[in-house]
Amino acid sequence: MTDLAAALAAIDAANAHDPDTSEGAPAAQLYGQRMTAELARLFPDAPDPLQIAARGQHIERWTKSRSDYPEGREGYLNWRRDLAKHHADRVGEIMREAGYSQEDAESAGRMIRKEGIKRNEDVQMLEDVICFVFLKWYFAPFSETQEPEKMQRIVAKTARKMSAEARARVLREFDLPENLASAFRT
Template identity: 70%
Template structure:
């Protein structure tokens, strides 16, 4: 088995332990599979490190619960930072076990902590994949739970995270209402 296949299988094994279910599968496992599928579709020549970061984006996400952090924006941001550090640490451990170099591990860790978004092509590629997965699989359920104002705000924030190329592609691939599509004109 290749190093890449070994790491992806290890990520899947960790995510298969997610007690939360989505479409009859552990939630993190399904999310990782969706991330890999979108990564393959958007970046067919993706580096192994980008493929690993995409699959491991939510590794063991259930371990750090949002409810265990303070309410409000500061608590939310701390939770997200701690999640990124956890994802980077766990993926790094699995990469090391499979024989990846320290530089490759550092690159994946940087991607998972979102260091250099808008400045590092690989970090931006991962963010574009994340945004496409959100729009494709999670936006509709999310929008059913929130006000139109909150939805517009989230769409605008999502669009700002994306590269110009990804925003244009999203507009061509997704049938968004005019007000939401306008949010992609960043």
């Protein structure tokens, strides 16, 4: 028998150890809870593996520091790849402990590693949720640290990852300046 509540609680327990409490709670735990809330709002009938992947997408993120990798794009991409593998592996372990099949754990892992973006419905739903969480919770503070031209490139890249339906919803739900909103109209 599978236990969704136990899987989500185990992810929260792992993320409770995040040393970053700058928002009043462990950052990875808060991020996972925001992901769950946004998934429930956007896709209320999401299957369990998608719900678990959303909650665990950044599980124990602080354990792999960007500073442990070389500077530059290659170092960044290697860091991101290693993080995704770690997140997928940990979520898979938790799912199996909560009674989920290996197939369900592998499905969640593919979502977390973003394998099949634009081709797999569940992977795309997770990506849309990730983008909404970024725009809702992290965009404003992040944009203050970036040059306007770089921010425009980041927003365009974010929009390209999203489904057409999600881009249209962004335009309805967010009051973006025209130079940024135009990225969501393509």
